[in-house]
Amino acid sequence: MKILLMGHPNVGKSVFFNRLTGANVTESNYPGTMVDYTKGWMKIEGEDVEIVDVPGTFSLDPKDRAEEVAVAMLHENRDAKVISVIDASKIERGIYLALEIIEEGYPLVIALNMRDVAEDKNIVIDADRLERILGIPVVSTVAIAGEGIKELVSRLKEAKPINVEDIIANAANASNTESVADAGGAA
Amino acid sequence: MKLSTGDRWDLIDKISKETVTFGAYKHTLKDAIGELTVKPMTGIPVAIAIMYGFWSMFGSFAGFFTDGFFVRLFDAYWLPWLQEVFPGQGGWLYAIMVDAGGIESGEFVLSSNCLESFGVLTSGLFVAIGVVLPAIIIFYLMLALLEDIGYMPRLAVLLDTVLHRVGLHGYAIVPTILSLGCNVPGVTATRILETKKQRFIMMTLLAIFIPCGAQIGIMQDVVPDLMGWILLYLIIGYFIFGYILNKIVPGKAPEFLIDVPPYRRPMPSNIGKKVGGRVRGFFMIAIPFVLIGCALVGILYQLGVIQFLGDMLAPVFVGWFGVPAETAGPLIAAFLRKDLAVAQLSVIEMTKYQMITAVVLVSIYFPCVATFAMMLKEGWKELLGSLAVLTVVVFAYGGLIHLIGKLLGVA
Secondary structure (H helix, E strand, C coil): CEEEEEECCCCCHHHHHHHHHCCCCCCCCCCCCCCCCEEEEEEECCEEEEEEECCCCCCCCCCCHHHHHHHHHHHHCCCCEEEEEEEHHHHHHHHHHHHHHHHCCCCEEEEEECHHHHHHCCEEECHHHHHHHHCCCEEECEHHHCECHHHHHHCHHHCCCCCHHHHHHHHHHHHHHHHHHHHHHHC | CCCCHHHHHHHHHHHHHHHEEECCCCCCHHHHHHHHCCCHHHHHHHHHHHHHHHHHHHHHHHHHHHHHHHHHHHHHHHHHHHHHHCCCCCCHHHHHHCECCEEECCEEECCCCCCCCECHHHHHHHHHHHHHHHHHHHHHHHHHHHHHHCCHHHHHHHHHHHHHCCCCCHHHHHHHHHHHHCHHHHHHHHHHCCCHHHHHHHHHHHHHHCCCHHHHHHHHHHCHHHHHHHHHHHHHHHHHHHHHHHHHCCCCCCCCCCCCCCCCCCCHHHHHHHHHHHHHHHHHHHHHHHHHHHHHHHHHHHHCHHHHHHHHHHHHHHHHHCCCHHHHHHHHHHHHCHHHHHHHHHCCCCCHHHHHHHHHHHHHHCCCHHHHHHHHHHCHHHHHHHHHHHHHHHHHHHHHHHHHHHHHCCC
16 A cells, blocks of 8 residues: 655645654755655554655645656555645645545545644634545644654545545535524524 | 636635634734744844854854864874874875875975875865764754754745845745755755746756855865855855846746744754754765765876876966966866865965965866766756856856956955
């Protein structure tokens, strides 16, 4: 099995990579530390799994050489699973990239990373609800402190291709049930 | 099914409405510090203070280990011991490996220090371990701190306007600073720039004007009093030729958008790993090249090739650049290792201004072979272009420095 770590620049992909594989990829606090990919290995339930630390990219429509490397990496590995690393304090655009990857048919797990930074900014994310809407595992993590990494790994097997129409339906459903609940509360 | 960009954003809006609650935004101390280091009024003084701190740490740490420890170790113990035990004094192998010595009043005399001896096991090891190792360790340690705290993107924002003048943008500071450690990762880091034009300008400027950590380390050791002038000439060159390249290279230099990450407390384990990895990587390349470079120059001396080249190129060296013809040797070594070349320059007799010119020439004249290989990997057309620019720069800028010296009455 092969797993790609994908996400925007400076969301902590390399931190995940090092945590998962025990490797020593350079981690820095600025976007664009990784301009090339790195591969490593880990064992999940006895199976050897190849992990690829892909350079950061904002979308699947590359704007520079590092992003080209990232998109090419994804397209060369049609059978890979993707861990989509999202900065929890900038969730919308993180989901944008995740949706693009989902639409291309890749099985995906979302790591809502840097939960601590989001909390500093008073941003609260209902990960369970997000998981129900997207239909894929969503795990809150603070990769740099090692929080949530185990759960993320254990839930990798639940990753499956999702039809984006289901997500649209779930999102519509969720807002309906909530407005009903609100109405009930008001009454 | 694939969504259109608009539909995708609509969906995200719905999802985020359901799952995210934004509390009141609090202005924290972190935010305040962040703003102080980005706003020009306060940010520029802070940047100058940080750079000054960086520089003084670099100088005192490297000086402490090099002058305080390695110079004594190598000159007082290692060199005399090798001179004693290595067989065949005066022979060619002895000259290449240990000490080429000198002729004083018709007699062969041994060198008194590891810069003069020119041997692979003496000068080569001394430069690699005694001078470059401390310089590289302290450089990467401080760089790692700046990186992990999150200062680099803020420096990028501050320098954006200036760097636009040379066809780049603020983020070009990242490859530039990385190159101050070693040009090889600097060249790779040019990939974060958007257009071919920007990458070409950046790569060319790096290869020509940015001295690497090894080179700065040895300069700091052998010509500390001339450092200011040498760096000034390099910085001025970076901007002059960047400005010209921006005018003549076709293509676009777009604005940059950057996420300035929050400041974070650096983690010692990450700093340790990063510095360790970089120093190791650097030495895998550096040590073999220093030793090979030293051997090669030694052999060329023994064969008389360097004297021949020196004589042949004397009109160019003496007439155009105003430096002694003997600088031909170091310039050949500079292709393999610039640190070695500076070490060799330091024992050639010349005036201070000639030394400044010669060290600047060593910096700008050709990228070292490792950088050369990395540039080739990024594209041979760009490499050829860079080399063409380089040739022009060496003659134009080298001549200009000579001319300035003449006008100042020091050359």
